[in-house]
Amino acid sequence: METQGMTLEQTTLIAKAIVLAGQGIGAGLALIAGIGPGIGEGYAVGKAIETIGRQPEAKSAATSTMFIGCAIAESTGIYGLLIGLVLCFVNPFLKHLTV
Amino acid sequence: MEIEVLGPRKIITFMIGDTEIAISETLVTGWIVIAALTVLLLWLTHDMKVVPEKKRQVLAEWIVDFFEKTVIDSMGKKMLNFAPYIAALFCFALFGTLLSLFGLRSMTIDINCTGTWAMITFVLITYWKIRTNGLGGYLKSFTEPVFVITPINILSEVATPLSMALRMFGNISGGMIISSLIYAALTLLSNAFYGLIGIYFEHFKIFQIGIPAVASIYFDLFSGVIQSYVFIMLTMAYVGDAAGGPQEE
Numbered sequence: 620m621e622t623q624g625m626t627l628e629q630t631t632l633i634a635k636a637i638v639l640a641g642q643g644i645g646a647g648l649a650l651i652a653g654i655g656p657g658i659g660e661g662y663a664v665g666k667a668i669e670t671i672g673r674q675p676e677a678k679s680a681a682t683s684t685m686f687i688g689c690a691i692a693e694s695t696g697i698y699g700l701l702i703g704l705v706l707c708f709v710n711p712f713l714k715h716l717t718v
Numbered sequence: 719m720e721i722e723v724l725g726p727r728k729i730i731t732f733m734i735g736d737t738e739i740a741i742s743e744t745l746v747t748g749w750i751v752i753a754a755l756t757v758l759l760l761w762l763t764h765d766m767k768v769v770p771e772k773k774r775q776v777l778a779e780w781i782v783d784f785f786e787k788t789v790i791d792s793m794g795k796k797m798l799n800f801a802p803y804i805a806a807l808f809c810f811a812l813f814g815t816l817l818s819l820f821g822l823r824s825m826t827i828d829i830n831c832t833g834t835w836a837m838i839t840f841v842l843i844t845y846w847k848i849r850t851n852g853l854g855g856y857l858k859s860f861t862e863p864v865f866v867i868t869p870i871n872i873l874s875e876v877a878t879p880l881s882m883a884l885r886m887f888g889n890i891s892g893g894m895i896i897s898s899l900i901y902a903a904l905t906l907l908s909n910a911f912y913g914l915i916g917i918y919f920e921h922f923k924i925f926q927i928g929i930p931a932v933a934s935i936y937f938d939l940f941s942g943v944i945q946s947y948v949f950i951m952l953t954m955a956y957v958g959d960a961a962g963g964p965q966e967e
Contacts, residue, residue, distance in 0.1 A: 683951075690948035694881050697888035704895065 631716070638712050646706040652699025659692040726828045744828040751813045751825065781805070792951065793958035800957070807835065808950045815890055815942035818897075819934070824942070826890040829883065836879035839953045843878070846960035882952055886945045893937030900933055901926065 625633075667685035671678050705711060726742035733739070762778040770776050785805040789798060814825035825831045848856045860871045908923035 686944060687948055687951050687955075690885065690944065691952075693889070694885045697885055697892070700892050701884060701888045704892070708895075 634716055635713065638716055639710075642706045642710065642712060646703040649699045649702040649706065652702075653696045656693045656696035660689045663688050663692060726830070727823070742828065742830075743823055744825050744831050747817055747822055748814065748825050748831070751810060751817065755809055755813060788950075789954060792954045793961070797958060797961060800954070804950050804954060807953065808946055811835070811886075811946035811949055812943065815946060816938065818894065818938045818942075824890050824894065824938075826886050826942075826945075827894055829887045832883040832886045833879075835886075835949065836883035839882060839956065840879040842953070842957050843960045846957055850960065850962050878956060882949065886949055889941055889945050893941050897930065897933055897937055900930055904929060 663685055667681045670681045674681075726744045728740040729743055729746055730741040731738060759778075762774050762781075765772075766775050766778075770779065782801075782805075785801045785808070786798060789801040789804055793800060811826065814831070816824075818824040844856075847859070851859060860868050860875075862871075904925040905923050908925045909918075911924060912918045
């Protein structure tokens, strides 16, 4: 079977390559989500250090609250990471490519 | 190099009628953790005295004190009977995550595992909300402050367990993937080194000694402990909030 001078195998290969390239770019873009938590956690840690500097007796409370706040702030970054991982390793769009 | 990432490994598969029943690695390692914890706690608590003589009784009392203090701090004194559940959840999560130090797969790499814990938390939150406000008050709380906002309130109610499950799963599985990428890279590096000196070992990769341990300290130990702690802290915060908060005493 010929389609515009290419065999079916070649066409499928090119289509697969396009899908994989799109997935790679998408995974890369998804990890931009890491910027937000990075800034947010840095800000939270900075404020916690400020607090400890001002009130050293509040160290344990400030530290544990900071860790929880960091873990919550991290979740948006983790959503991005999960999308990236799924795109990289599970290849969800490749199975829609039927001949 | 093939790196197996998502989805638990199926160990045993058998058929009942037409349905396929699979026992995943998570289930098996989970029961191993339960057995190990049971043995450990029985050893810690047997032969106790009023005045502690042995170090293990001091340790056991310290563990109980720690969890009771944590629960009182964040949920108030009336929720003290919540401490055993929190302690069990923390120990299970911690040991299940630290399994990766023994070369097994962590339980928390499986979203079914963290999802189950998050769903238990969700059920507890809903139970305490209904018990505190009554069914009518619970349903009415969705329409506050204005009626238009109801869909957003329902969404945020569902987002709570989802974000809890995904946070732990994402953190640990991300660390696991980075660890396996480090192992793969070190294998290639060792092979290149063997090619350089002309001696080849199939099962002994020289650069895999020591170097992955540094990454493991962060990704397995630190991440695991922090995420388990955050999971119980969030459970206590949400349930304590649903039950009226620690200030009401």
